[in-house]
Amino acid sequence: MLDIKVIREQTELVKNGIKAKNADDNIDAILALDNQRRTLIGEGETLKAKRNEVSAKVGQMKKSGEDASSVIEEMNSVKTRIQLIDEGLKSVEEKLEELLLTVPNIPHPSVPIGRTPDDNQTIFEWGEKSKNDFELKPHWDITNKLGIIDFDRGSKVAGAGFPFYVGKAAILQRALINFFLDQAGEHGYTELQAPIVVNKDSARGTGQIPDKEDMMYVATKDELYMIPTAEVPVTNFHRKETFEEKELPIKYAGYTPCFRREAGSYGKDVRGLNRLHQFDKVELVKFVHPSTSYDELESLRGDAERLLQLLGLPYRVLLMCTGDMGFTQTKKYDLEVWAAGQQKWLEVSSCSNFETFQARRMNIKFKSRETGKQEFIHTLNGSGLALPRIVAAIIENNQTPEGKVIVPKVLQQYTKFSVIE
RNA sequence: GGAGAGGUGGGUGAGUGGCUGAAACCAGCGGUUUGCUAAACCGCCGUACGCUGUUAAGGUGUACCGAGGGUUCAAAUCCCUCCCUCUCCGCCA
Numbered sequence: 001m002l003d004i005k006v007i008r009e010q011t012e013l014v015k016n017g018i019k020a021k022n023a024d025d026n027i028d029a030i031l032a033l034d035n036q037r038r039t040l041i042g043e044g045e046t047l048k049a050k051r052n053e054v055s056a057k058v059g060q061m062k063k064s065g066e067d068a069s070s071v072i073e074e075m076n077s078v079k080t081r082i083q084l085i086d087e088g089l090k091s092v093e094e095k096l097e098e099l100l101l102t103v104p105n106i107p108h109p110s111v112p113i114g115r116t117p118d119d120n121q122t123i124f125e126w127g128e129k130s131k132n133d134f135e136l137k138p139h140w141d142i143t144n145k146l147g148i149i150d151f152d153r154g155s156k157v158a159g160a161g162f163p164f165y166v167g168k169a170a171i172l173q174r175a176l177i178n179f180f181l182d183q184a185g186e187h188g189y190t191e192l193q194a195p196i197v198v199n200k201d202s203a204r205g206t207g208q209i210p211d212k213e214d215m216m217y218v219a220t221k222d223e224l225y226m227i228p229t230a231e232v233p234v235t236n237f238h239r240k241e242t243f244e245e246k247e248l249p250i251k252y253a254g255y256t257p258c259f260r261r262e263a264g265s266y267g268k269d270v271r272g273l274n275r276l277h278q279f280d281k282v283e284l285v286k287f288v289h290p291s292t293s294y295d296e297l298e299s300l301r302g303d304a305e306r307l308l309q310l311l312g313l314p315y316r317v318l319l320m321c322t323g324d325m326g327f328t329q330t331k332k333y334d335l336e337v338w339a340a341g342q343q344k345w346l347e348v349s350s351c352s353n354f355e356t357f358q359a360r361r362m363n364i365k366f367k368s369r370e371t372g373k374q375e376f377i378h379t380l381n382g383s384g385l386a387l388p389r390i391v392a393a394i395i396e397n398n399q400t401p402e403g404k405v406i407v408p409k410v411l412q413q414y415t416k417f418s419v420i421e
Numbered sequence: 422g423g424a425g426a427g428g429u430g431g432g433u434g435a436g437u438g439g440c441u442g443a444a445a446c447c448a449g450c451g452g453u454u455u456g457c458u459a460a461a462c463c464g465c466c467g468u469a470c471g472c473u474g475u476u477a478a479g480g481u482g483u484a485c486c487g488a489g490g491g492u493u494c495a496a497a498u499c500c501c502u503c504c505c506u507c508u509c510c511g512c513c514a
Contacts, residue, residue, distance in 0.1 A: 009476080041471050045483045052483090055495040059439035068494080075494040242468095372450095374468080 001360045002103050004034055004096075017106025020113050020322035026099050033096040040092060044085040051078055101210055105357040107322045108294070108331040114321025120334070121321070126305070127314030130340045130397065137403075138341040139395040140272035143169065145403055146420060149273070161262070161270070161277035168420045172394070172407065173280060173387055175414030177255050180282040180307060180384055184253030187303055189284055192254040194233035197224040202236040205362040207328040217259050230254035230283035231381045238287060239362040245369045248377065249288040249296060253384065256281065273388035274346065280387040286380040287364065290355070293378035294331070297353045300382045301333050304349040307385055311408045313393050314338040316345065330355045333382075337389060341396030346389040351382030395420075 007014050007030060018025040054075055061068040112121055130136065143149040148169035154162045165173055181191055203209045203225045208216060217226040227233060234254045243250070258281050262270075269275055284303060288296045301317065308315045318334040325332040329352040336345035356376035359365070365374040398406040405420040412418050 005476095038471065041483080045471065048484085049482060051494075056439070058494055062439080072494045079494070 001100055001357060002105070003356070003360065004030075004100065007031065007103075008034060014103075014106060018104060020107055021104050021325070021327075022115055022323040023104050023327075026102065030096065030099050030103070033092055033099065036092050037089065037096060040085055040089040044082060044089060047078055047082050047085070051075065051082065054078075101204075104327045105330050105354065107325070107329075108353070110294075111325070111331050112319065112321045113323075115323040116321075117324050119321035120324055121319045122316050123319050123333075124317040125314075126309060126316070127312070127338070129314050129338055132340075134401040136341045136343075136396060136399060138272065139339070139392040142341070142395050142399055142403055142405065143272070146405070148420065151272075159277065161275070163273070163276065168415075168417065169391065171415050171417075172391060172411070172420070175407075175411045176387055176390060177280060177282060178414050179411055181253055181255055183307060183310070184282065184284060184303070184384060189251040189253035189303075192230075192234055192237065192252045194227075194230055194237070194254045194256055196227050196233075196256050196259075198227055198232050198236065199224060202232055202239065205236045205239050206232045206358055207361065208232060211327050214263055215260055217261060226259040227256060228260045229258050229281060229383075230256040231285060234283060234285045235358060235379055235381065236362060238364050241364055242374055243287070243364075243366040243377065245289065245366050248366060249286055249292065251287075252285045254283050254285070256283070273392040274342075276388055282384050282387075284382050284384040288378050288380065289366065290375065290378050293353050293355060293380060296378075296380055297331060297333075297351060300380055301335075301351045304335055304351055304382050304384045308335065308337060308348070310410045311390070311394065313390070313397060313408075315348075326352075328352075328354050328357050330357070335383075335385075337393040339389070339393050339396045341399065346393065348385045348389045348393075349383035352380060354379045354381075 002014065007027060011027060011031070015025050015027055018027070054071060058068045058071055058075075061071070112119060114120065140149075140151075146168075148166050150164040150166055151160075154160075154164050157164075185191055197219060200209065200223060203213075203216065208225070208228065212228075215228050218224070219226065225232075233256070234252050237252070238250075257278055259278050260276075262275060262277060273279075284300060286296055286300060305315070305317070315335055315337045318336065320326075320329075320332040320334060332350060332352040334347050335349035335351070337348045338344075339346050355378050358379045359376040364377050364379070366377050367373070368375050394408060395405050398408065400406065402421075407415050407418050407420065
């Protein structure tokens with residue numbers, strides 16, 4: 001959510017930012033409601049001041065035994081007017097809130113203007129793509145043959161997009177999770193085991209509601225949302241809290257399953273492990289001082305990149321353009337791993353700065369030592385990393401002509417085996 | 422799931438309709454005293470929003486005592502609903 005004062009005072013900047021994100025702006029309607037709101041507050045507060053004053057007088061009169069009934073009679077009409085104004089104010093504020101929640105965050109000046117994924121900039125590439133002299137297979141062929149991922153039984157038990165990992169694939173995933181968490185721990189992230197369902201306030205806090213409501217599975221009986229990413233519970237961990245400046249930055253790593261309805265996805269994008277309804281992910285979340293958030297974004301990206309390098313997986317870094325980066329971010333990098341069997345880049349991490357956009361919704365602040373006032377902190381998050389596509393990339397990049405899969409060195413201490421066959 | 426108790430400012434904790442935005446104490450901040458530390462003493466010490474002020478300092482008003490409603494001229498205080506915590510019982514990985 002943006003600051004209404006910024007919308008009021010830097011209207012053009014906001015409008016241009018929204019335009020750059022390919023979104024429709026309703027700023028004029030917001031400003032009109034903002035005006036109404038302030039007028040009503042003014043009227044209401046004047047009347048309330050009078051009410052308070054007269055009520056105090058009534059107290060005194062009663063105490064000294066005077067008859068206050070005529071004054072009380074007079075206040076009845078004031079009371080009615082206050083009620084009317086408050087009702088009007090409430091409905092204006094509800095509408096205003098509703099509209100404000102639909103305004104996207106505005107991009108950082110360093111973000112390239114663009115409309116489609118084609119406008120994203122590849123800013124870094126790492127690793128050798130492949131130097132094999134045999135035909136590389138996509139991971140689903142390999143896992144089928146090895147019998148280590150069971151999509152069919154997953155469909156029977158839950159539905160499409162809910163596979164079983166069997167034997168060594170399950171162990172490989174567990175190894176990756178431990179590896180990711182250990183790495184995060186070594187770099188200053190506190191490990192957090194979070195709820196995988198959240199309430200409505202939390203879903204709103206990180207911005208899943210209202211703009212991405214359809215992405216989530218909902219347990220309607222209890223009004224609980226199954227998390228699409230650990231970002232939701234982990235960021236909400238500090239909802240409605242105020243930090244001392246010296247406590248910042250605060251860094252967490254959380255492993256959770258993630259649930260996404262992915263309504264509307266189809267075709268080759270969803271083959272095999274490419275896109276699932278349930279998948280595992282380690283998420284990195286930072287709460288930082290506003291002056292450091294763009295440096296923290298770079299180091300966050302570095303923390304995610306390191307994992308790919310240690311696994312020996314070729315990848316590239318994209319700086320997302322304004323039109324492709326999403327509702328809540330001011331700047332976002334995507335990390336894409338090379339899947340040699342599919343000859344395709346797969347997104348495995350997305351590192352973003354939200355500045356105060358989430359903090360404002362969640363009311364997360366710090367006390368500034370300089371001004372003594374409370375200000376909103378900046379939040380960031382990034383995957384570190386998403387599991388299934390890493391599994392797919394390992395299988396495809398590390399396959400042998402015989403259809404075996406070599407386990408990356410750094411994982412072997414976790415898996416206790418070096419080849420899947 | 423059943424029965425009971427409770428949720429007040431950073432903390433402890435007063436406060437059952439008007440003089441309470443809230444005592445007192447602790448913590449914190451500033452100062453006096455002091456060779457230094459400690460102690461003592463004095464002062465300050467919530468947040469949001471509106472108006473005003475040069476996008477300042479400040480001034481002023483409103484709201485907030487778990488959340489949301491209601492009663493009343495007036496609510497931390499009375500009533501209703503919900504949430505959370507604790508104790509006991511039941512159930513259970």
